[in-house]
Amino acid sequence: MRKRARIIYNPTSGREQVKRSLPDILKVYEDFGYDTSAYCTTTEPLSAQKEAKRCADEQFDLVIAAGGDGTINEVINGIAVAEKRPKVAIIPAGTTNDYARALHVPRGNLVAAAKVIEKDQSVFMDIGKVSTASEERFFMNIGAAGFLSEVSYEVPANMKSLFGSLAYFAKGAELLPRIGKVPVRVEYDDGVYEGQASMVFVALTNSVGGFEEIAPDKTLGDGKFTLIIVKATNLVEIMRLVTLLMNDGKHINSPNIVYTKTSKVVTETIGDRKLMINIDGEYGGDAPATFINYRQHIEMVGDIDGMKLDIDTRDATMEEKETDFIKQVSELEEQSQ
Known part of the structure; x- marks a missing residue:
């Protein structure tokens, strides 16, 4: 059974380059073995976040965030609280694309960024959670x-x-x-x-x-x-x-x-x-x-050759990651009491 992937893209990012390159991007993931569909974000608040949550709830295997760091942030927020989180790939089409630099994903060539999936490499990345009085x-x-x-x-x-x-x-x-x-x-x-x-x-x-x-x-x-x-x-x-x-x-x-x-x-x-x-x-x-x-919370597609990693978590099972996550939450709750 083929795995399922969903591209969540911002149609205005990168001077609308994502929209123009979408057929070629879809083909990259299809050729790599994913049944791939696409979702165009809207002006509704947190449109990308809501779609990413739906993908996690429906147990998609891969979610691709195509846009700037804001789009990627929404995708991360959409899947962060799910028990079983899909792998995430990024196609940078924003202004600074800081996260793409960290993952060694090409910038300035959207199809080349998509082709990072062909290396079949990933890393479990830390994410942070910020709490203020309002959110x-x-x-x-x-x-x-x-x-x-x-x-x-x-x-x-x-x-x-x-x-x-x-x-x-x-x-x-x-x-x-x-x-x-x-x-x-x-x-x-x-x-x-x-x-x-x-x-x-x-x-x-x-x-x-x-x-x-x-x-x-x-x-x-x-x-x-x-x-x-x-x-x-x-x-x-x-x-x-x-x-x-x-x-x-x-x-x-x-x-x-x-x-x-x-x-x-x-x-x-x-x-x-x-x-x-x-x-x-x-x-x-x-x-x-x-x-x-939240240590090693989300599996990200990247070109890990040359990255400075804490450990190679490629072979870690999802059960081990979930157990570690629950342990971290418990320790943090104890510290706050």
Whole structure:
């Protein structure tokens, strides 16, 4: 019996390239042995998430998220709570495509991205869950708060579509003079930071905002976030950190950085200053926020050659993964009591 696959695609991503390439993409998965169908997302809120949940409920074997990081995030949220979760592949057609970088999936060629399935390789990736007063949401790449997260909110959708990453750099340059410090308290596994910060990152991969060295020592599937607290609060300090970041990730040794690994993060502001939380590039509520890591929770198709992995989980059974998941939840509940 042939396996079933569903492509969930955003028709506007990548200047509508997904829609034009859909017949060739479908053929790739069909030729690899999947009965493959497609779903075009709509303007209804969480359209991709709802379709992904339906696919998980109906026990599809593979779900392909075709679009930007926002579409991938919705797909992850749609299947994250299912007892039996389908494997996920991605076809990047967004602006930054951070998650595609982490999985070594080609960017700029949608059919080549689909053909990664032909390597028959996958990895169980950690995902995060963030809880704020207003909502709970899973994320696959980055939770952030502070100055740089404002860029995603302020770049108009038409600029993202037309100019790609250039739009983010242009808006970022415009916002640099507005860098401000926020008094925060951040709890993590090995300690607490209490003081001024301009940015807090909670990262699951090594690629954020197009920079691939933001967490240069990141090991995928290790059950740990990379927590980065940027203490720098003026333009000169920020630009110096960016220079170190672009120089093989040497920013992690700066005295203006708190850099550590942790399975849980609790962040809040000191006083009444508002701090927005950015989840995979979209608004995710306001601090206080709690981030929890779900280790090796979703099996992702990728080109794992050259990836820095915690363990090779290719042969792990679904039963073992579910048992590990239940154990993690129980341990986290005990810690919170």
